[in-house]
Amino acid sequence: MNRTASVVRMHWRNRVFWMGLPGMIMGITFVVNLIIGYFIGQDEPYYTGALCSIFIMVGVTGVMIAAQTFPFAIGFSIRRLDFFLGTAAFAVLVSVAFAAALDILTYVEQQSNGWGVRMHYFHLPWLSDGWAISRFWVFLVGFLHLFFVGFVYASVYRRFGRLGVLSLSAVLFVAGSFGTFLLTYYDQWGALLDFFKPLTSVELFSWAAIPIPLYAAISYGLLRKSVA
Amino acid sequence: MSVVVETKGLRKAYKDTVAVDNVSLKIAENKIYGLLGRNGAGKTTLMHLMTAQQLPTSGELKVFGENPYENERVLKRTCFIKESQKYPDTFRVKDVLETAADFFPGWDREYAYSLADEFRLPLRRGMKKLSRGMLASVGIIVGIASRAPLTIFDEPYLGLDAVARSLFYDRLMEDYTEHPRTIVLSTHLIDEISKLLEHVILIEGGKLLLDEDADALRGRAIRVSGPAFKVNEFAEGRKTVHRQTLGGLVSAVVIGDGDGGDRERAQRLGLSSETVTLQQLVVHMTNASNANPERKAEI
Known part of the structure; x- marks a missing residue:
């Protein structure tokens, strides 16, 4: 068990990669939007969608972290299981930290009249509905879901190489195309929208939490047979 | 052990x-x-x-x-x-x-x-x-x-x-x-x-060619040179991993018993002998195995 903790500490030494990059990207988009918000003036509230930048970056971290640290750790006599557990644990820690940070920033945004320029960067309609704790849950699930989707992709690459990633992408593309075709053919788009429309953000993200353990299990299964 | x-x-x-x-x-x-x-x-x-x-x-x-x-x-x-x-x-x-x-x-x-x-x-x-x-x-x-x-x-x-x-x-x-x-x-x-x-x-x-104590190995390999018939006589019943001919003279790397008797025997036959470095031995053995891939070095 203490070697899992060693892997967590290894990731902590790599925190610039885990947290610095996503934080920096979000910071830049925030400042850019703040400047735009200032020039637009305060007559109307200004909604941005740039908050998605940090979520995308966490997904990217999921893709990149295995390439960055798996061969290193395995080369230094770490078990694949310890690598997986330590990495998953660190992903949870980072997601909790980010979700808490976003929660606090949402609060500040509300209290400061949108950073003085009526900007809605963190506090968004529908997504931010509810209490602070429900927002925390929505953010947390968003981060974890994207991280593990990225991590599954990275694990496919470690196990089956480039061809594996291409095959997976092809299968997903075909499945997606077929799905949209069926929805159009049977004229079910309206029904799909009717299904999602009444869901609150907490409800939708609670559904999105369900596949996370599945992603984790798939990544571990793939990494178990991967070579450094 | x-x-x-x-x-x-x-x-x-x-x-x-x-x-x-x-x-x-x-x-x-x-x-x-x-x-x-x-x-x-x-x-x-x-x-x-x-x-x-x-x-x-x-x-x-x-x-x-x-x-x-x-x-x-x-x-x-x-x-x-x-x-x-x-x-x-x-x-x-x-x-x-x-x-x-x-x-x-x-x-x-x-x-x-x-x-x-x-x-x-x-x-x-x-x-x-x-x-x-x-x-x-x-x-x-x-x-x-x-x-x-x-x-x-x-x-x-x-x-x-x-x-x-x-x-x-x-x-x-x-x-x-x-x-x-x-x-x-x-x-x-x-x-x-x-x-x-x-x-x-x-x-x-991919095959194991040699697995031996380094000191024993050093003592066992010997390079002898001299007239071909004498070298042949010396190498009789022993493994030759390398052989070079120059006119009537032959220089051969032979793997012997390592009991020290080889040098004396070479001297008696009028052959000059010298020790073989590990590096030379490795080169000769690798080449010998490539020349005849079926034959595993049995020394």
Whole structure:
């Protein structure tokens, strides 16, 4: 068990990669939007969608972290299981930290009249509905879901190489195309929208939490047979 | 004598090549092994198998008496330094050493930093910005300071200058004397390390060609030169791994009994004799096995 903790500490030494990059990207988009918000003036509230930048970056971290640290750790006599557990644990820690940070920033945004320029960067309609704790849950699930989707992709690459990633992408593309075709053919788009429309953000993200353990299990299964 | 690594019929095959082919060997505790062979002979694959970084196709492999795959008891006693070791992009030298301190239970932090000083490593420099030789030095420091009961170096000196290489050999020997452990060195610079080696394993084409005590080996190989008929008489019933003809004169590398009688016998026959360095012997044996791939060196 203490070697899992060693892997967590290894990731902590790599925190610039885990947290610095996503934080920096979000910071830049925030400042850019703040400047735009200032020039637009305060007559109307200004909604941005740039908050998605940090979520995308966490997904990217999921893709990149295995390439960055798996061969290193395995080369230094770490078990694949310890690598997986330590990495998953660190992903949870980072997601909790980010979700808490976003929660606090949402609060500040509300209290400061949108950073003085009526900007809605963190506090968004529908997504931010509810209490602070429900927002925390929505953010947390968003981060974890994207991280593990990225991590599954990275694990496919470690196990089956480039061809594996291409095959997976092809299968997903075909499945997606077929799905949209069926929805159009049977004229079910309206029904799909009717299904999602009444869901609150907490409800939708609670559904999105369900596949996370599945992603984790798939990544571990793939990494178990991967070579450094 | 306790056995650290034991393989039986170990085999690793890829789609179109067999990297390790039916290798059975034993590596004993607290000795220094030289794992020798040409590029692509299967040395690196064999070391990857021993450390469970690659998985065998078939055969038996035991390290510290157990299967090393996903085995914490085995892996934490093992340190494998390879030329192709990857490091995270953001890591500095210090981060690598601190992480190694965390991963290897026998790590000596103070010693590691004193080695870094001796190898003139800039601790705060990013791993991506290191020169080839500095990168090699990081591996060497990790390998020595980890004090792992099984330490494996796969061509650790790449890019290192002669001064740093001799520093490596010196520190390795010093620390080995104080903290005995099993060391496997894979290298091309056989002459440089031949004095360190206690045991030699030679592989070619994935097959085990030689597995013998280094001292015994040194005594057994002898180069004799003289008239062809006399050389033939001398080599009768012995294995000749190399033969060179120049007019009526022949020079041959012959593997004898190693009891010291060979030299006397050569002298009686009027042949001049000289000892063969480990490097020459390895070259001759590898060539001999290629000339006749079916014949395994039986000495």
